[in-house]
Amino acid sequence: xxxxxxxxxxxxxxxxxxxxxxxxxxxxxxxxxxxxxxxxxxxxxxxxxxxxxxxxxxxxxxxxxxxxxxxxxxxxxxxxxxxxxxxxxxxxxxxxxxxxxxxxxxxxxxxxxxxxxxxxxxxxxxxxxxxxxxxxxxxxxxxxxxxxxxxxxxxxxxxxxxxxxxxxxxxxxxxxxxxxxxxxxxxxxxxxxxxxxxxxxxxxxxxxxxxxxxxxxxxxxxxxxxxxxxxxxxxxxxxxxxxxxxxxxxxxxxxxxxxxxxxxxxxxxxxxxxxxxxxxxxxxxxxxxxxxxxxxxxxxxxxxxxxxxxxxxxx
Amino acid sequence: xxxxxxxxxxxxxxxxxxxxxxxxxxxxxxxxxxxxxxxxxxxxxxxxxxxxxxxxxxxxxxxxxxxxxxxxxxxxxxxxxxxxxxxxxxxxxxxxxxxxxxxxxxxxxxxxxxxxxxxxxxxxxxxxxxxxxxxxxxxxxxxxxxxxxxxxxxxxxxxxxxxxxxxxxxxxxxxxxxxxxxxxxxxxxxxxxxxxxxxxxxxxxxxxxxxxxxxxxxxxxxxxxxxxxxxxxxxxxxxxxxxxxxxxxxxxxxxxxxxxxxxxxxxxxxxxxxxxx
Numbered sequence: 001x002x003x004x005x006x007x008x009x010x011x012x013x014x015x016x017x018x019x020x021x022x023x024x025x026x027x028x029x030x031x032x033x034x035x036x037x038x039x040x041x042x043x044x045x046x047x048x049x050x051x052x053x054x055x056x057x058x059x060x061x062x063x064x065x066x067x068x069x070x071x072x073x074x075x076x077x078x079x080x081x082x083x084x085x086x087x088x089x090x091x092x093x094x095x096x097x098x099x100x101x102x103x104x105x106x107x108x109x110x111x112x113x114x115x116x117x118x119x120x121x122x123x124x125x126x127x128x129x130x131x132x133x134x135x136x137x138x139x140x141x142x143x144x145x146x147x148x149x150x151x152x153x154x155x156x157x158x159x160x161x162x163x164x165x166x167x168x169x170x171x172x173x174x175x176x177x178x179x180x181x182x183x184x185x186x187x188x189x190x191x192x193x194x195x196x197x198x199x200x201x202x203x204x205x206x207x208x209x210x211x212x213x214x215x216x217x218x219x220x221x222x223x224x225x226x227x228x229x230x231x232x233x234x235x236x237x238x239x240x241x242x243x244x245x246x247x248x249x250x251x252x253x254x255x256x257x258x259x260x261x262x263x264x265x266x267x268x269x270x271x272x273x274x275x276x277x278x279x280x281x282x283x284x285x286x287x288x289x290x291x292x293x294x295x296x297x298x299x300x301x302x303x304x305x306x307x308x309x310x311x312x313x314x315x
Numbered sequence: 316x317x318x319x320x321x322x323x324x325x326x327x328x329x330x331x332x333x334x335x336x337x338x339x340x341x342x343x344x345x346x347x348x349x350x351x352x353x354x355x356x357x358x359x360x361x362x363x364x365x366x367x368x369x370x371x372x373x374x375x376x377x378x379x380x381x382x383x384x385x386x387x388x389x390x391x392x393x394x395x396x397x398x399x400x401x402x403x404x405x406x407x408x409x410x411x412x413x414x415x416x417x418x419x420x421x422x423x424x425x426x427x428x429x430x431x432x433x434x435x436x437x438x439x440x441x442x443x444x445x446x447x448x449x450x451x452x453x454x455x456x457x458x459x460x461x462x463x464x465x466x467x468x469x470x471x472x473x474x475x476x477x478x479x480x481x482x483x484x485x486x487x488x489x490x491x492x493x494x495x496x497x498x499x500x501x502x503x504x505x506x507x508x509x510x511x512x513x514x515x516x517x518x519x520x521x522x523x524x525x526x527x528x529x530x531x532x533x534x535x536x537x538x539x540x541x542x543x544x545x546x547x548x549x550x551x552x553x554x555x556x557x558x559x560x561x562x563x564x565x566x567x568x569x570x571x572x573x574x575x576x577x578x579x580x581x582x583x584x585x586x587x588x589x590x591x592x
Contacts, residue, residue, distance in 0.1 A: 065434065
């Protein structure tokens with residue numbers, strides 16, 4: 001796998017390229033153009049960037065109003081603030097009013113690492129999943145970031161795109177197919193399925209490679225869209241596997257794992273199942289990588305979880 | 316001017332009937348703000364059922380969503396739908412929800428949670444300015460909702476971007492659900508606060524049609540500044556026993572109260588007609 005750039009860098013470059021061709025595209029920032037990798041955008045297209053200052057509620061309300069005025073709006077702010085402080089604006093002014101704002105949560109999950117829990121967004125899947133009329137997407141690499149932004153541009157309803165700031169490996173060919181709500185099978189196998197999203201997809205893929213060396217065949221389902229969940233792909237994976245592990249950079253409560261459990265159980269599927277994410281606690285202090293390691297969100301940790309589940313099946 | 320005043324009496328009848336029929340509604344706030352809506356839709360704004368689907372027109376965002384009965388009433392009279400449709404207000408399955416919703420033609424934005432409308436209006440005004448559209452954005456705020464900090468975030472932005480195409484009207488009826496604003500969370504000196512945030516401010520009697528018309532026909536109040544009209548109103552205006560009583564915020568008139576209210580409106584109409592002679 002080739003190491004690409006951070007999804008946030010891909011975002012900055014993609015949105016600039018799109019906006020150069022369409023003057024109705026605006027980005028709205030809350031003192032977040034630097035962290036959003038939009039400084040070049042601000043210099044190249046000063047009339048297409050709207051600064052609102054450190055005021056996230058206002059950011060989302062203004063984005064809704066600009067959309068009502070016919071603009072195509074990317075509202076860009078750290079995911080931790082965007083999806084908590086502005087949650088009511090997302091719920092009412094964007095989703096309920098149906099203004100197709102493109103909400104971009106930057107430095108999501110534990111990207112901010114040692115800055116601590118104020119800056120982590122480990123709740124966003126859970127709260128946003130419960131809001132009607134919102135598509136929730138966590139791109140796994142630069143290709144998915146580009147594809148998600150392009151797809152969001154003319155999407156008729158609001159979209160939330162969650163981006164991290166660490167360089168990501170390229171998981172796809174440039175001509176791969178991407179569609180909201182359609183999971184991508186990155187690797188096939190019938191022992192264990194990993195269902196992963198966002199920056200943890202690559203870890204699941206590496207775990208699957210490691211397990212292959214031990215003769216354990218894994219499917220990796222790249223669930224870039226957490227809502228609407230690709231139920232068909234999930235159920236197909238579950239019926240072909242002996243165990244299923246979900247992986248996400250999110251609380252183990254209410255995120256991708258919870259969404260999968262809802263689907264599986266209500267479809268009458270019983271399968272050894274484990275949700276890997278951040279447990280219900282304030283995260284240990286460290287970088288994103290150190291936090292991942294602490295909670296077993298590593299190729300080794302995931303492989304170990306999978307083997308443990310399989311051992312239960314054969315015991 | 317008298318035609319507008321007569322409309323206000325009729326609007327009060329309609330909205331009280333809606334609330335009585337539905338057995339729910341925000342009676343007093345709708346009565347305080349209906350004269351403002353009357354002047355906006357019948358005298359000031361360029362918005363019709365024909366141009367509604369275009370961005371190139373005037374816009375209205377009602378931040379104080381609870382006064383929805385006044386808005387639905389005025390929109391019916393403006394031809395967005397027949398007034399008889401209001402009979403379904405708040406009924407099971409009706410699209411006339413108890414707070415403004417875009418399911419109702421003529422409503423621009425879903426409101427009801429307070430402190431939201433101004434940011435949306437700022438976004439609309441900014442977007443129209445970017446496109447050089449010579450239209451205006453109006454938003455109506457309650458006074459109680461000014462305790463929401465988001466209003467002040469939006470106000471900073473409105474002044475920063477010199478949104479002289481934005482007019483903020485505050486329905487200053489001095490009351491919120493718990494009691495007088497000055498007892499619940501003091502707002503005064505309110506005009507000074509708005510001036511300090513960069514608005515050009517005017518104060519009027521917000522239940523006096525001529526005063527509203529005179530102020531709103533001279534927009535913006537100052538170049539390069541958003542305009543703020545502090546409209547001093549009486550909550551429950553027009554029905555003596557509802558006026559200035561906090562408990563009428565979300566109270567439905569009894570049968571006797573409803574009859575009495577209608578008779579007061581009949582008297583007000585007779586007085587208007589008498590004044591013509």
